[in-house]
Amino acid sequence: MAHIQLGNQTISATELPHLLAEYQLLSQFQRELIVNKAIAPIELTPQEKANSIEQFCQQNKLTTQSAIKAALQQQCITEVQFEAIATRELRVEKFKIANWGNKLESLFLQYKPQLDKVVYSLLRIQDAEIAQELYFRIKAGEQSFADCALEYSLGQEAQTGGLLGPVPISQPHPDIAQKLSISQPGQLWTPIKLENWYVIIRFEKLVAAQLDDTTRTMLRNHLFEQWLAEQLQRSPISLNTNDNSLLPSASTPVLVTQ
Secondary structure, three states: OOEEEEOOEEEEOOOHHHHHHHOOOHHHHHHHHHHHHHHOOOOOOHHHHHHHHHHHHHHOOOOOHHHHHHHHHHHOOOHHHHHHHHHHHHHHHHHHHHHHHHHHHHHHHHHHHHHOEEEEEEEEEOOHHHHHHHHHHHHHOOOOHHHHHHHHOOOHHHHHOOEEEEEEOOOOOHHHHHHHHOOOOOOEOOOEEEOOEEEEEEEEEEEOOOOOHHHHHHHHHHHHHHHHHHHHHHOOOOOOOOOOOOOOOOOOOOOOOO
8 A cells, every 4th residue: 555654654545635634735735736637738848848947946956966866856756747846837827828818908907996006195193283284384385295204204104204105006094095096196185084193195196007017927817816716616625535536646746845
């Protein structure tokens, strides 16, 4: 019967699924099996394969053949399995592009309001009268927002003269985000009370999201995770003492690297 030898400890094939469950690794194991099955048809060119292996070796400091051989022995995997592990990330990316590469434009338009970023100035103090006085000074041009923030603001924003961003518009406090969402550049708002603070905000500018490489990658990852969550729900995992189908095979290697 197949088993794993860890020093003096022997773990049998029938024990392994229960240990995975005990260590809360079954869900991760399930995820990896689903992903491996999905990317199985993905093919790489010889150059893509060579580049992926080289990059993987560099990242994991496997710079010599002896180091690679030692890693194979330590992890109990074959050269074929090592190649599968080293090229896995690229095959996953190609799977994402093949399935969702032509859907990014419409998804971008759908999520663009959430992807846009804002730059704004913020000043917060605990005295309502002082907040009102500072608001009028800034509005009248008697003192700059930055100077007021440096002198009076009690938050970390004082270090930047009150200037914050670019940040996603969903990041600030919801009441602040609501003001920013309807602001024009340069718009100064009267002090608003947030918990124990009186806050003055000024909208500086909108940094509109672009469908660049970074955004495309983020959207592909979002769609991939949605798909994977659906697959996990459709394939619930369970333990069967008389069924060894949960055990890994040569086609589903896992390499643990430092």
